[in-house]
Amino acid sequence: MRVLDRVLTRLRDRGDVWRARKEEIARWTLDRPGEASWVDRASAPIIGLPGRSV
Known part of the structure; x- marks a missing residue:
């Protein structure tokens, strides 16, 4: 988690990174x-995983 936090912080601080939502992409x-x-x-494919179907 520490590495992921570090990467995301660096990306956030850069001015040339486009942070886009899925709709924008x-x-x-x-x-x-x-x-x-x-x-x-x-x-x-639909597989028969255990659990309740929605």
């Missing part, structure tokens, strides 16, 4: 179809 990606990388994936 999605918008940036959708606005730049020629620049962004795309990965087409199939749906994740």
